[in-house]
Amino acid sequence: MARIDLNHIRHAYGANPKSDKDYALKEVHHSWEDGGAYALLGPSGCGKTTLLNIISGLLHPSHGQLLFDGQDVTNLSTQERNIAQVFQFPVIYDTMTVYDNLAFPLRNRGVPEAEIDRKVRETLEMIDLASWAKKKARGLTADQKQKISLGRGLVRSDVNAILFDEPLTVIDPHMKWVLRSQLKQLHQRFGYTMVYVTHDQTEALTFAQKVVVMYDGEIVQIGTPEELFERPRHTFVGYFIGSPGMNVMPVTLVGGMAEIGGHQIQLPSPGMPAADGKIELGIRPEYVRLGRQGMPVKIAKVEDIGRHKIVRTRLQNHEIAVIVGEGQEIPAEPHIAFDPKGINIYADSWRVGGQ
Amino acid sequence: MDKTWNNKAWFMVLPVLLLVAFSAIIPLMTVVNYSVQDTFGNNQFFWAGTEWFEEVLHSERFHASLGRNLIFSAIILLIEVPLGIIIALNMPRKGWGVPVCLVLMALPLLIPWNVVGTIWQLLCRADIGLLGYSLTKAGISYNYAADPADAWFTVIIMDVWHWTSLVVLLCYAGLVSIPDAFYQAAKIDGASRWAVFRYIQLPKMNRVLLIAVLLRFMDSFMIYTEPFVVTGGGPGNSTTFLSIDLVKIAVGQFDLGPAAAMSIIYFLIILLLSWVFYTVMTNYDAER
Numbered sequence: 236m237a238r239i240d241l242n243h244i245r246h247a248y249g250a251n252p253k254s255d256k257d258y259a260l261k262e263v264h265h266s267w268e269d270g271g272a273y274a275l276l277g278p279s280g281c282g283k284t285t286l287l288n289i290i291s292g293l294l295h296p297s298h299g300q301l302l303f304d305g306q307d308v309t310n311l312s313t314q315e316r317n318i319a320q321v322f323q324f325p326v327i328y329d330t331m332t333v334y335d336n337l338a339f340p341l342r343n344r345g346v347p348e349a350e351i352d353r354k355v356r357e358t359l360e361m362i363d364l365a366s367w368a369k370k371k372a373r374g375l376t377a378d379q380k381q382k383i384s385l386g387r388g389l390v391r392s393d394v395n396a397i398l399f400d401e402p403l404t405v406i407d408p409h410m411k412w413v414l415r416s417q418l419k420q421l422h423q424r425f426g427y428t429m430v431y432v433t434h435d436q437t438e439a440l441t442f443a444q445k446v447v448v449m450y451d452g453e454i455v456q457i458g459t460p461e462e463l464f465e466r467p468r469h470t471f472v473g474y475f476i477g478s479p480g481m482n483v484m485p486v487t488l489v490g491g492m493a494e495i496g497g498h499q500i501q502l503p504s505p506g507m508p509a510a511d512g513k514i515e516l517g518i519r520p521e522y523v524r525l526g527r528q529g530m531p532v533k534i535a536k537v538e539d540i541g542r543h544k545i546v547r548t549r550l551q552n553h554e555i556a557v558i559v560g561e562g563q564e565i566p567a568e569p570h571i572a573f574d575p576k577g578i579n580i581y582a583d584s585w586r587v588g589g590q
Numbered sequence: 591m592d593k594t595w596n597n598k599a600w601f602m603v604l605p606v607l608l609l610v611a612f613s614a615i616i617p618l619m620t621v622v623n624y625s626v627q628d629t630f631g632n633n634q635f636f637w638a639g640t641e642w643f644e645e646v647l648h649s650e651r652f653h654a655s656l657g658r659n660l661i662f663s664a665i666i667l668l669i670e671v672p673l674g675i676i677i678a679l680n681m682p683r684k685g686w687g688v689p690v691c692l693v694l695m696a697l698p699l700l701i702p703w704n705v706v707g708t709i710w711q712l713l714c715r716a717d718i719g720l721l722g723y724s725l726t727k728a729g730i731s732y733n734y735a736a737d738p739a740d741a742w743f744t745v746i747i748m749d750v751w752h753w754t755s756l757v758v759l760l761c762y763a764g765l766v767s768i769p770d771a772f773y774q775a776a777k778i779d780g781a782s783r784w785a786v787f788r789y790i791q792l793p794k795m796n797r798v799l800l801i802a803v804l805l806r807f808m809d810s811f812m813i814y815t816e817p818f819v820v821t822g823g824g825p826g827n828s829t830t831f832l833s834i835d836l837v838k839i840a841v842g843q844f845d846l847g848p849a850a851a852m853s854i855i856y857f858l859i860i861l862l863l864s865w866v867f868y869t870v871m872t873n874y875d876a877e878r
Binding site: 312319 | 785
């Protein structure tokens, strides 16, 4: 296992990138800890798979360096980097048995057969497929095949990192939970460095200790699930994480207060730094209170999703979503109020001040 | 649940049935008709029973052409299948090279068969043909019209030139259907070039290869036009394959009875061998 350093990495697929627009990946400079579980989260085309392929060595970055435990591996081949990768669609060797599938990477590396046997049996136990060892791999279900793909990585004791590229896409919903918790267990027991690419926030938030949110070729925030929820660094994070996402509306800052359409809103910390550019206020639907006090709103739509209701309200021409409890009634003349501890202020989409 | 029986549906099958009847069943039945009777023209027929079949099955001439044909099919399968796979593996997967290669590969398949024969006949002539003349000039004795080995060489090279493309195109179709992730995973697993071929590419080409082998076997076993144009079955009988022999008997000697019996035996052999090929290969496939 290794620490991964991404040293000013940029990547463009075209030959002669001129402006920032030509880069699929703009300036990534981070350090990922040894034994950490990281999820790369973002919409399609945000560069997360590009970043993953750069780490695995399937792509060579246009600029920058990649280090495993301080050693430069930028110019090493995939094989030399000693990583494991699980792909979106299960990759198995159809014609081999489950056992041979797992033994394959070891045999290719010339490991003695006795050692192979020990490692393969151990790995079969880990991924819970011991009773399938002699079966042909092609007859297995999608989730079992995906476990074989994973097993081919686990069987090599010296892998630097295990990379996952949306591994649960083709798995049935109920098996997704099972696999995800097995993955988490494996991580806790053996401390692999894991990097997990997904566009599903639930997957990312349940799997990872640190979620790396990417947007338009950039890492916009790395944080624990809680940090991403409470203090999104960028309005995109607020919008992308949460269901529904964060409400964002333009405001003007006057003293220690924010002003929107003539209404004054109390901010969490009075000493807000002066900020230039487009100022916006972000608040999650969970922190908006619907009642008889505060700012008068119109109700556009109520979505009852079982556990709670999502009320889509309109404050002048801003749409604000509110989450209210299942039993709570909606007043005839609705007003909303913002809980100060859920308020974040953004200047040009980036969060300013506080904590 | 009650099923509604509607016999009108049979009328829908009728056109196809008629078509097949006129194109296959009726001509086949006339052959069957000839094979069990003797005729001297004037539409006079005498019952012959299985006489013609026995004659053909015991004829050394038939054994000889059957043997030649089996050897020919075996040789071209042994050359065309591996060669086709090798070419397909080395064809580009993207870029401008793809259409260029595909067109080049498709060209021999688009040429009428007798033209293929004519091309090779001219090419191999020792007096004016590019290949024949060059070989002769280089001091290699080469004459497909006189030397049986040279005749075989010519016919085989011609068939390889004509039909390897079919194997290539089928294999190529199998290869491009393999997702990139398989190659990437193989790289990560440290697989050698051979292991990639053996465990990823070959299993994925399995089905198309089965079709390729079947088609090439059937076609080569029925080969007529090209060797007829180039060697005419000679020198002597050295390149007289089954269908050339059959035409000689039927149209040359007008022995309609034996020719008809031979056609049926010929047809049954192809059917049987194709079935064996298919069964063996699909079983092998299912076992793994």
